[in-house]
Structures are given as C-alpha cells and as structure tokens.
Amino acid sequence: MSTKPGDRKNPLAKAARAERNRKIFIQVGVAAVLVGLVAAIGIGLAIRKHDDNKGTPAASSATFAPAVTHDPSTGAIPPNVTPGGAIRIGNPDAKAKIQIVADLQCPACKMFEGYNSDALTKAVQNGSATIDYNIISFLDRASNGNQYSTRAANAAYVVATADPSKFQAWLGTMFGKQPPENGNGMTDDQLIQIAADAGYTDPQVAQDIRDGKYIQFVKDETKAVFATGLQSTPTVYVNGSQVQDAKTLMSPGGMTSAIENASK
DSSP, X not given: OOOOHHHHHOHHHHHHHHHHHHHHHHHHHHHHXXXXXXXXXXXXXXXXXXXXXXXXXXXXXXXXXXXXXXXXXXXXXXXXXXXXXXEEEEOTTOSEEEEEEEXXXXXXXXXXXXXXXXXXXXXXXXXXXXXXXXXXXXXXXXXXXOOHHXXXXXXXXXXXXXXXXXXXXXXXXXXXXXXXXXXXXXXXXXXXXXXXXXXXXXXXXXXXXXXXXTHHHHHHHHHHHHHTTOOSXXXXXXXXXXXXOHHHHSSTTTHHHHHHHHHO
16 A cells, blocks of 8 residues: 655654544534434424324324413404314314314425315315314514514404305415515515405405404414423324324325224
8 A cells, every 4th residue: 555755754744634534524423413413303393203104193192172261351252263262164063073283474384284275175075074273373483573473363363253164265375375484474465365365355354354353362372272282383183183194294185094084
C-alpha cells in the first residue's frame, strides 16, 4: 500500500489528519441521528402512532367525550351542538358513529379531509353513519395575528347552525382553500364568500361570521378537548375507539372500511 511522501516525513501531520477525519465522521453521524429524530417527531404529530402490522383501526384505551363548560353570559352557544360541543351530521340512529377533531388551519387535517371527504359524505347520505365534528382552534399563531383558526371555527358553528345539510360541502371547500401556515389567514369577506358559495346566503350568516358570534364557545370547547389528553389533530374515533392506523386516516377512501365494519 502506498503512502503520501509527506506522511513519511511528518508522522504528526498524518495523525492530525486522522483525528480530523474521525471528528468529521462523528459529526456526520450525530447529524443523521438528529434528522431522523426530527422526521419521526413530525410524522408522529401529523398522523399519530400506528400499528404497521394491522390494516384495521386500533382502539385507544379511553373514549373521547369532552364536557364543554360555557358561560352563556360570555357568548352565544350554538343551539344544535352535542354535549361534547360537536356539530352532528347525519342519522343519529346509525350504527357507525364517527367523531372527528380538527382545526381548519391544520395541514394534516386538510390531508385527512382530502382523502376521506367522499367516504364521509357518502356515509351521511346513505344513512350508515352519523358524524360529530369538533372544530377547535389552537393554530392562531400560524396566521400572522389574523387568528384564522378561531375565526374559521366560529364560521363552522355559524353555518352548521344555519343548515347542517350543507356543512360537509362547506367544510371541504374550507380545507381546499386553507391558507398557508404563517400566512395572513382569510378575511371575514372571504369566509362569508365561501359560505355563500356553499349555499349560506342568509344575511344573518354573514353578520354572525363578522361578529364572531361563537368565538368564546370555540375557545371553551378547545380547552375542554385538550383537557381530555388529546395532543394533535386530526383525531378520529369510530364507535368510541380512536383510529390510529395511518392507512385508514391518510389514504384515499381509507375510512370506508372502518365505517362499513362499524355499521355491521
């Protein structure tokens, strides 16, 4: 094996070079580990933990049932929400009972909606499922002071109060037009226009969006939801058991089989 002439003449230089190479290898290894940890944390927050060996929903140890405590003197209460503060859509006697916790500023929630909106809409239309939507707000920090998360959640309760039958179509449009994180959010006029395009043309809807009629209720509901131990969105339950399988949550029509199984 050949060696550089300089190494034969200066063994100290050879040793220094070897030590430098060793440090570089250590730094590269540490960087790789850190990148892996960051990626793992990001995936965990986006779609929760899942069991790679199962293709069906996994049940959590506890069901989700927040008790919303709201003082009517601080703001209006939506008249048709469940005791857990949810917007209920569909046949209340259906065997499949779905509960979805989402923030309209949440990118992972947008992904879930994009993959599953058709399955959820079909389940409501054919009477096989009832769906409770808990629209919460914890991402106001992502809209440059616009407080889009809270204002969009308020709009959700406004339109659902006006006509629940149009709610899922409205929700799909809202997620489809979700502002980018750390952008400026939507204006009231934009929220009102989306509502009008979904068929909510009653002037009272526009007024309630501008007035933030249910904003305090949204804040109280958000606190109640997180008090249950929920840590991220979207969080989805089928007949009281949390869906943790990533394929069910984040693949085209993934919720279809979960709804069909729950309907049996």
